[in-house]
Structures are given as structure tokens and as C-alpha cells.
Amino acid sequence: MTRIIPAVGMVVLGVVAWVALWGDWSWANVLVGVVLATLTLVLQRRARSTPFRVEPGALVRLISIVLVDLARSTVSVAKEVITPTDYTEEAVLAIEVEPAAMSHALLLTVAITLTPGTAVVEVDPASSTLYLHVLHARDRDEIAAHVHQLADLAVAAFPSDAPAMEASP
Amino acid sequence: MTIVSSVLMLGGSLVAVLAGIGILRFSTPYARFHAAGKASPVAFVITAIGAALVADEGAGILIFAAIAMVLTLPVGVHLLFRAAYRTTNNQHLIVDELDATMYES
Numbered sequence: 001m002t003r004i005i006p007a008v009g010m011v012v013l014g015v016v017a018w019v020a021l022w023g024d025w026s027w028a029n030v031l032v033g034v035v036l037a038t039l040t041l042v043l044q045r046r047a048r049s050t051p052f053r054v055e056p057g058a059l060v061r062l063i064s065i066v067l068v069d070l071a072r073s074t075v076s077v078a079k080e081v082i083t084p085t086d087y088t089e090e091a092v093l094a095i096e097v098e099p100a101a102m103s104h105a106l107l108l109t110v111a112i113t114l115t116p117g118t119a120v121v122e123v124d125p126a127s128s129t130l131y132l133h134v135l136h137a138r139d140r141d142e143i144a145a146h147v148h149q150l151a152d153l154a155v156a157a158f159p160s161d162a163p164a165m166e167a168s169p
Numbered sequence: 170m171t172i173v174s175s176v177l178m179l180g181g182s183l184v185a186v187l188a189g190i191g192i193l194r195f196s197t198p199y200a201r202f203h204a205a206g207k208a209s210p211v212a213f214v215i216t217a218i219g220a221a222l223v224a225d226e227g228a229g230i231l232i233f234a235a236i237a238m239v240l241t242l243p244v245g246v247h248l249l250f251r252a253a254y255r256t257t258n259n260q261h262l263i264v265d266e267l268d269a270t271m272y273e274s
Contacts, residue, residue, distance in 0.1 A: 020229030091264035113243035
């Protein structure tokens, strides 16, 4: 029974997205939107192998941190562009995260790449290590702490009931 | 409202210009990706919000485009980094902890 309510929410979201994309509120649009949203949801339910839940509180915190990061990274890149001296010390760092976070690798990659001065170069699920390219190697501890915070929030926002993803070659 | 939207659109353009200068000024491919990959979604989002405030229609599309941009661009940036790492010699990196471990086998 608890699955009904999120399903209705997803359909409503889908319909709103569909109507907004057409930019025109008509019954035909709404009707087609309902059909498409339901179809998408049914197909998605069939394809999904690992169930997951959403924790709204943690998700909102994750999104707000990423938004602040985006603003900060824009400022830091702008500063690096404007100032004549080159302060960059480029490095590729290996940062280990909890194995549980590897099932959220895509979300983590998006969040980390939006963080100031860091980007994901490679992900190794076997050792649950992220290899990050950083512009300022001297901030290593700060970067590691930030990545761990993002990883914890990603796991908290989408608690997975299934065991972590197995390593693929 | 027109003033707010103008400020937002001009601010977005300024960020885009700075990103463009960054691409020219930075000397390594990675630093250029940082400039292109971080500032351009911000520039797009700010400009889109500014435009959506005054648009008669299509505001919804602008917002969706902005969300899609922020969610998908990092994946492309990650692939650029990955491809660049595998095809350059990385001499300029002061620390490289990936080199020794992952591609040994």
C-alpha cells in the first residue's frame, strides 16, 4: 500500500513536467501526460532490480550543499582566471569512501564534479576508491572531508536496501 | 522585474565570458575542463532564471533545461577527464596516486 502514494507522486511529477515542456495547459496534454507517466513508471518498476527509498531531509541537504558548491566553484574559477599568478597545483588524489557509497557512484560523481576545484577521473568499485583531479593539492584534507560528507549524504538520501554493487571489470 | 532579470542575464553572460577566458588562459587540459565544466552550467542557470522571469511563455522549458544541464554536464566532464588522463603523460601533476595502482594489471 505504501508504494501507491510515491507512485501517484511520480505520475503527478511526470504530468507536470510534460505540461510544462509543452508550455500549454490543455486537457489533451494532461491526458497524454498521465498515460506517458504511468507507462514510464510501469516500465521502470519492471526494470529496476534494487529497490531504494528517498529520505527528503537528507536529499534537500545534499542539494543545498551542491548548490552552494556550484556558486563557490564558480567564484574560485573566476578568481583563478582574473588573478595573474597561477596558484594551481594539479594532482590526482586517491580518496577512499565507504563501500556503501559505491552504489551511489553516479550521484557522487555529479556532486563532486560540481565542487570547487575537483573532478572525478576514475572510479574503482573494487576498492571503493575515487580518483579525483584537484586544482589545489594543498587542500587535500579539506577535499577528503568534503567528499566523505557528500558520500554520507548520498547514502542517507537514498538508503539502499540491497547490498552494495559488485565490482565489474 | 525587468531590472532583476537583466542583472541575472548580464551576470550569467559575465560568468560565461570568464569561463571562456579561463579556457584560453589555463595551460593544461585539466584546468581548462575545470573552467569549462563548472562555470558554464552556472552561467546557463543564471541566464535561464533571468530569461524565465520575463518570458511570456517557455519559462517551464527553461527551468527544465537548466536542471537537465546541471545533472548531465558533470558526467560529460568526468568522461573528458578520464579520456584526457588516459591519453596524456601527466608530467605536470605534482602528485599522481592513480598512475601506480589502477593500470598495473
